[in-house]
Amino acid sequence: MSSTTKIKHTLHNIQALRAFAALLVILHHALPHYEVMGGELSWIKAVSSWGFVGVDIFFVISGYIMAYTTFNKPRTYQSALIFLKHRLFRIYLGYWPFFVAMLVILYKKKQLAGLDLWGSFWLTNDNMFQLVLPVSWSLSYELYFYGLFSLTFFFSIPVLKRFFPLLSLFFVLLSLYLFLHPDLPQRFFYSHFLLEFFGGVILYIYRLKLMHLQLLPVIFLVATASYTLGIFYETQNGLLRIATFGTGALMIVWLALIIEYRHLWSSPQILITLGDTSYTLYLSHLIILELFYYSGLRDFFTSPHTIVSPLLGLLTILFLCIIFSLLYYHYIEKPVYRAALQRFS
Numbered sequence: 346m347s348s349t350t351k352i353k354h355t356l357h358n359i360q361a362l363r364a365f366a367a368l369l370v371i372l373h374h375a376l377p378h379y380e381v382m383g384g385e386l387s388w389i390k391a392v393s394s395w396g397f398v399g400v401d402i403f404f405v406i407s408g409y410i411m412a413y414t415t416f417n418k419p420r421t422y423q424s425a426l427i428f429l430k431h432r433l434f435r436i437y438l439g440y441w442p443f444f445v446a447m448l449v450i451l452y453k454k455k456q457l458a459g460l461d462l463w464g465s466f467w468l469t470n471d472n473m474f475q476l477v478l479p480v481s482w483s484l485s486y487e488l489y490f491y492g493l494f495s496l497t498f499f500f501s502i503p504v505l506k507r508f509f510p511l512l513s514l515f516f517v518l519l520s521l522y523l524f525l526h527p528d529l530p531q532r533f534f535y536s537h538f539l540l541e542f543f544g545g546v547i548l549y550i551y552r553l554k555l556m557h558l559q560l561l562p563v564i565f566l567v568a569t570a571s572y573t574l575g576i577f578y579e580t581q582n583g584l585l586r587i588a589t590f591g592t593g594a595l596m597i598v599w600l601a602l603i604i605e606y607r608h609l610w611s612s613p614q615i616l617i618t619l620g621d622t623s624y625t626l627y628l629s630h631l632i633i634l635e636l637f638y639y640s641g642l643r644d645f646f647t648s649p650h651t652i653v654s655p656l657l658g659l660l661t662i663l664f665l666c667i668i669f670s671l672l673y674y675h676y677i678e679k680p681v682y683r684a685a686l687q688r689f690s
Contacts, residue, residue, distance in 0.1 A: 360620030408545020
């Protein structure tokens, strides 16, 4: 089996990680409902409290996938346009239906005051507190990264392999400088989150040199230390988040790659399929949580006397999110995306 084939197989575990990351985010946002239902299991609260770190995993994966899917393409202006077209269709066609759905919900609840409707629609605002669909803040960074990555088509692969490590080092130094000078303005265009995208790209560039089994204990220890420090210092934003949870995310992605590259374990089809729906899982779960509450299901599962009922309520939330996402992806999201590509090819 060739090296190229082996590397391609590693995407099975990457897809499973996408599902894992989306479920972490869902648990994070479902935590208040679990607590209202009377849930008291400490381990569920602990995992859910830090479920937002699933976004960091998404960012690292995105960097890896972008390099994986584009480094073998012709370095032409036309390739850059095709890349951007595919990415813009993927982001906006998947996002706009859920934007509209949440817009209707917030309109009914009379909670649109203070929200940036234009910035929410076009994903030009990364302030979650001003967005119609709060989780869409991360899509602004995805779009920005896609825009930056489209520029790579104007450079040869050997140049890119030298350029990205230098660019990553520059952003590390810039981030450290900004961290040491908090009085300086923080800007979206040189956000710390770019380091997670770049980390994924670097992982792809050096993938053939990094797939050694001997590295597994080191990777595991670094991941454990990173998440432990992140939780201990309660890092949620800024450079400390990248240094802890971002590093942990990079280690997890790296771990998944080695495990499958060395044929230790490959994710089963059910997890790969769930990974395919991760974008829908991520975008739809806040709407499903709203429906879970207004349908009376949360009241139905509320019980101050037993741990079983709140747990069943939480499992119901996950079940509804997964089933909806599977159906929506298969019958709507994927057909619409393919039809758009064919129509505008």
